[in-house]
Amino acid sequence: MTTAPAVAEVTPEPEPTPGSTPVNAPVRTSLPVRAGQYGRVQAERLVKRLVWSRRLRMMVDSLPAGLEDAGAWVVDPEPTAAERELAARIEGRRAQIAEATGTISSYHSPMPGTFQRAADGHALPGPLLPHRAGAHAKTGSKPAKGILLNRIAAGIGARRILELGANTGLSGSYLAASASCERLVTIEGSPELAAVARQTLAQFTQGADVRAALFDDALDDLAGEPAFDLAFIDGQHEGAATEYYCQRVLPLMNQQGGVVIFDDITWSQDMRQAWLNIVDCGAFALTVDFGRIGLGLLGPERPGGHVDFPKYLGRGHVPQRIGDN
Numbered sequence: 273m274t275t276a277p278a279v280a281e282v283t284p285e286p287e288p289t290p291g292s293t294p295v296n297a298p299v300r301t302s303l304p305v306r307a308g309q310y311g312r313v314q315a316e317r318l319v320k321r322l323v324w325s326r327r328l329r330m331m332v333d334s335l336p337a338g339l340e341d342a343g344a345w346v347v348d349p350e351p352t353a354a355e356r357e358l359a360a361r362i363e364g365r366r367a368q369i370a371e372a373t374g375t376i377s378s379y380h381s382p383m384p385g386t387f388q389r390a391a392d393g394h395a396l397p398g399p400l401l402p403h404r405a406g407a408h409a410k411t412g413s414k415p416a417k418g419i420l421l422n423r424i425a426a427g428i429g430a431r432r433i434l435e436l437g438a439n440t441g442l443s444g445s446y447l448a449a450s451a452s453c454e455r456l457v458t459i460e461g462s463p464e465l466a467a468v469a470r471q472t473l474a475q476f477t478q479g480a481d482v483r484a485a486l487f488d489d490a491l492d493d494l495a496g497e498p499a500f501d502l503a504f505i506d507g508q509h510e511g512a513a514t515e516y517y518c519q520r521v522l523p524l525m526n527q528q529g530g531v532v533i534f535d536d537i538t539w540s541q542d543m544r545q546a547w548l549n550i551v552d553c554g555a556f557a558l559t560v561d562f563g564r565i566g567l568g569l570l571g572p573e574r575p576g577g578h579v580d581f582p583k584y585l586g587r588g589h590v591p592q593r594i595g596d597n
């Protein structure tokens with residue numbers, strides 16, 4: 273007789289805790305303020321902010337045409353009316369998912385340094401673990417990240433989008449809702465989650481194609497299909513796996529302006545190192561560190577430019593909430 277696996281009560285694949293110290297965050301110091309010093313401290317702070325905002329403005333302006341709105345969002349996450357409405361609809365869907373009963377399994381990110389490939393060369397996934405179905409609602413992208421994804425997709429005019437890691441379809445909804453998106457192919461190894469993602473995406477687009485498969489198997493099948501303008505890699509957050517999937521995705525991309533987005537590049541030291549390796553690998557014409565996500569832009573020339581938002585924002589994550597700055 274086989275025993276059913278215990279249902280874990282923890283949140284599957286939690287997002288890094290909001291407010292947790294990112295690996296590249298500067299150390300914060302606070303000096304005690306003596307009476308009479310208060311005005312001077314305030315003035316110094318103001319000058320610092322003005323200098324920083326000029327640098328941030330220059331940084332946003334240095335982004336390639338189309339990506340300025342995404343850069344502006346990282347600096348000042350003020351949504352448009354349409355973005356606010358989209359986020360409200362997607363959060364409504366998240367609330368529905370949270371009500372689900374029963375058990376659904378998902379693939380977890382393996383421990384750093386454990387990446388392995390099977391005899392056929394395919395990547396082995398992390399462990400498949402059961403969870404309370406409603407708990408998966410917490411995993412999907414929150415509005416602050418979703419709107420950033422939406423702005424990147426809209427900014428580059430992405431028509432064909434590829435996602436590794438559909439989960440319940442929340443980030444996919446932000447991507448597919450961008451004005452130019454005609455097709456979103458999103459891959460999910462858990463068949464039950466793929467079914468949930470299908471239901472989610474049907475509320476936001478008619479162009480979603482959810483494939484219930486391991487990433488590597490689905491990527492094999494995509495080889496003969498038209499190129500993708502944008503890929504979002506958001507699963508199996510382990511350094512070597514991330515670099516591996518980057519290499520697997522690159523030949524499927526539009527080489528003239530295609531964009532690859534890497535999620536959770538501050539998730540662990542190992543993920544941080546993978547991102548730094550990707551920045552240095554020479555595949556991209558430009559890389560942008562937006563904090564928790566990194567972006568690689570493909571182009572005919574490979575000058576290897578790099579834009580580093582956390583350097584001036586002083587924190588290693590994208591805004592956690594609308595209105596954060």
Ligand SMILES: C[S@@+](CC[C@H](N)C(=O)[O-])C[C@H]1O[C@@H](n2cnc3c(N)ncnc32)[C@H](O)[C@@H]1O
Nearest residue numbers: 378379397412413437439442443461486487507
């Ligand atoms: C972090 S979640 C994706 C969240 C989603 N992109 C969002 O933000 O709404 C990662 C998902 O990838 C799936 N996954 C992880 N490794 C996988 C693999 N090797 N093949 C297929 N699916 C995988 C997991 O089951 C999980 O649902």
